[in-house]
Amino acid sequence: KPAAGETEKQIKYGTMNKILSILLACTAAGAAYGAQETGQAAKNVAIDSVVVTGARYASDIRHLPMSVAVVDRDEIVRRQEASVLPLLTEQVPGLFVTGRGVMGYGVSDGAAGGISLRGIGGGSAAQMLVLIDGHPQYMGLFGHPIADAYQSMLAERVEVVRGPASVLYGSNAMGGVINIVTRRQREEGVKTDLNVGYGSWNTLQTEAANRIRKGRFTSVVTGSYNRTDGHRADMGFEQYGGYAKVGYEISRRWNAYADVNLTHFNASNPGEITAPVFDNDSRITRGMASVSLENSYDRTSGALKFFYNWGRHRINDGYGAGEEPRDYRFNSKDRMLGVSWYQSAGLWRGSRLTAGIDWQDEIFQTAFITNNNISITGASPKHSFYLGVGYSHEQGNIKHEKFSKVTINASNDYKITDFLKVGFQFNGARTLPADSKQVLGALRAAPIAPVYNKEYGLYSVLPEFQKAQINNPMVDVDLKANTTKAENYRASGNIYGEVDFLKHFNFKAMFSMDYASNNGRTYLPIMKVYDDTAAGDVVTLGTGKTEVSQFKENETKVQSDYLLTYTNSFDHGNHNLTATAGFTTYYNSLSRLDGARKQGVGLVIPDDPDKWFVSIGDAATATNGSTQWERTTVSMLARVIYNYKGKYLFNGSFRRDGSSAFSYTGNEWQNFFSLGGGWLMTEAVSYTHLRAHE
Numbered sequence: 001k002p003a004a005g006e007t008e009k010q011i012k013y014g015t016m017n018k019i020l021s022i023l024l025a026c027t028a029a030g031a032a033y034g035a036q037e038t039g040q041a042a043k044n045v046a047i048d049s050v051v052v053t054g055a056r057y058a059s060d061i062r063h064l065p066m067s068v069a070v071v072d073r074d075e076i077v078r079r080q081e082a083s084v085l086p087l088l089t090e091q092v093p094g095l096f097v098t099g100r101g102v103m104g105y106g107v108s109d110g111a112a113g114g115i116s117l118r119g120i121g122g123g124s125a126a127q128m129l130v131l132i133d134g135h136p137q138y139m140g141l142f143g144h145p146i147a148d149a150y151q152s153m154l155a156e157r158v159e160v161v162r163g164p165a166s167v168l169y170g171s172n173a174m175g176g177v178i179n180i181v182t183r184r185q186r187e188e189g190v191k192t193d194l195n196v197g198y199g200s201w202n203t204l205q206t207e208a209a210n211r212i213r214k215g216r217f218t219s220v221v222t223g224s225y226n227r228t229d230g231h232r233a234d235m236g237f238e239q240y241g242g243y244a245k246v247g248y249e250i251s252r253r254w255n256a257y258a259d260v261n262l263t264h265f266n267a268s269n270p271g272e273i274t275a276p277v278f279d280n281d282s283r284i285t286r287g288m289a290s291v292s293l294e295n296s297y298d299r300t301s302g303a304l305k306f307f308y309n310w311g312r313h314r315i316n317d318g319y320g321a322g323e324e325p326r327d328y329r330f331n332s333k334d335r336m337l338g339v340s341w342y343q344s345a346g347l348w349r350g351s352r353l354t355a356g357i358d359w360q361d362e363i364f365q366t367a368f369i370t371n372n373n374i375s376i377t378g379a380s381p382k383h384s385f386y387l388g389v390g391y392s393h394e395q396g397n398i399k400h401e402k403f404s405k406v407t408i409n410a411s412n413d414y415k416i417t418d419f420l421k422v423g424f425q426f427n428g429a430r431t432l433p434a435d436s437k438q439v440l441g442a443l444r445a446a447p448i449a450p451v452y453n454k455e456y457g458l459y460s461v462l463p464e465f466q467k468a469q470i471n472n473p474m475v476d477v478d479l480k481a482n483t484t485k486a487e488n489y490r491a492s493g494n495i496y497g498e499v500d501f502l503k504h505f506n507f508k509a510m511f512s513m514d515y516a517s518n519n520g521r522t523y524l525p526i527m528k529v530y531d532d533t534a535a536g537d538v539v540t541l542g543t544g545k546t547e548v549s550q551f552k553e554n555e556t557k558v559q560s561d562y563l564l565t566y567t568n569s570f571d572h573g574n575h576n577l578t579a580t581a582g583f584t585t586y587y588n589s590l591s592r593l594d595g596a597r598k599q600g601v602g603l604v605i606p607d608d609p610d611k612w613f614v615s616i617g618d619a620a621t622a623t624n625g626s627t628q629w630e631r632t633t634v635s636m637l638a639r640v641i642y643n644y645k646g647k648y649l650f651n652g653s654f655r656r657d658g659s660s661a662f663s664y665t666g667n668e669w670q671n672f673f674s675l676g677g678g679w680l681m682t683e684a685v686s687y688t689h690l691r692a693h694e
Contacts, residue, residue, distance in 0.1 A: 280318030
């Protein structure tokens, strides 16, 4: 962004050099079984679920060598959230999205909507890439996601790949991929939905959708309007959105689609209570359009897609108490267009070969990914088991990046009697994370700057107007290559017992544990660059001393759940009732130690990973730190779901939570409840849902 004091300027994100990246992914022969999620998302997935995000072709989720979670349309409708992000934080283990208030995320200073994945460092731009039908969605100038543009009204389902996916989707996907799969009308006829919610702080949430399928033609049109005054002054949020998609079935094997999505929102941010900010306002418009031609045969499938994303951003960063209003505004436009093509073929049973090109306005090198899995499964009327071992290795799209992972997964279910069932599940992994480098500098560096000076054999500094803010991107990519060594270990699992009794009752007890141990070492070399404005034409970056740092982190999570469920139907199925009561405990502890040392006088720390330990540096320069916590939560819950003839719907829930994290406030316990009602006006035309906020 422009620094304080600069005049208003229009920043245009022009088209960069286009390149072709050959994408190649193969899975080994045999039955493969991906690492399973232990969270609710995996439980919601049917055994024959088909996803496309993990491998760029429609695949059984069990045959993918990576961890994929799916949030389907039923869950999206049930939650009635304007954005898909709140759903993902609850359904996908380890995924976090920072929240801002009652509604909306905003951008700029003090904004929320940052998407992060536990265990992956760096900013949002380096962690999770958001896609809509496989097309990247982010603000072109800074590369970070625009959270308020990901509205639930356009989503049929959301697929989340945890772990590196950069070989398929670019280096913005080093932490994983969130793919929003847009809605399609699959049944013949017309369906119209209307949802309206109103609650505290003048919060209004609306959505209308119309879906048509007639013969070979399909269409989906949705619109939404959401607003709130916010729970604090000057924290208002207002959003307009619309989405339209049309499709035509050319033949049984070929389909054509075209869609457009437009979102505009206004957001205000008052800053922290102890440090208020004034006039921090954002006006953001984001749009997306695409045309695609898809094919699907018995042994091969693929697609050709043209897409165009654009954005308009007007932001006032505001000013604090005692400061003068800023004399500039941040204005930017960005455009990203491209064509992607891929074709996937099964050469033999258990194998899949995918090849294609991505032509986008970013520059990445070609890289390869290898996945190998072997598994053993067995089943009988009373017993089923699974054992699988996997290994994956990935080259990053940026030079010198490498990632590898070894996994082991086991599960066993045994039906002792017709009413008693027990089982367990275990997942283990050893990961060598990539020494990831950011691409933001490469996007912002002036194209007139020379990269390398052949006479001195050194990388060049950037021009005078940039070198104070940005290093030559090759300094990070090449001079700091392979300077971080890390190992991550994780083991998680659960055991359970389930019993049916008195015809309508079910009791289930589960004990779960998740343990992670991570350690890493980072080396900082002496880095010299060419600068023709300096004496001798050579300068040393930073302190000019080698440095090494280490960290060690352990985290434990333990949870127990006890649920009693009553299910019954009365009056020939006209009245249907499900009641659940339960008790849950949760324990979480973390400990982390950090240390660093610089070189001593004349004692350069060698560029050798075997020497990268803090004991080798000068004790007089030592720094250290630690982080630790221990927290517990106890919850009691109850829920009732009732429907009459499948037409009149009611649900109510109550939960009482106690958390040691709030012990210092004297307010450890809180009650939470919700009530909901619905009326299915017709079986195929309209559904109205009213929701009251707590």
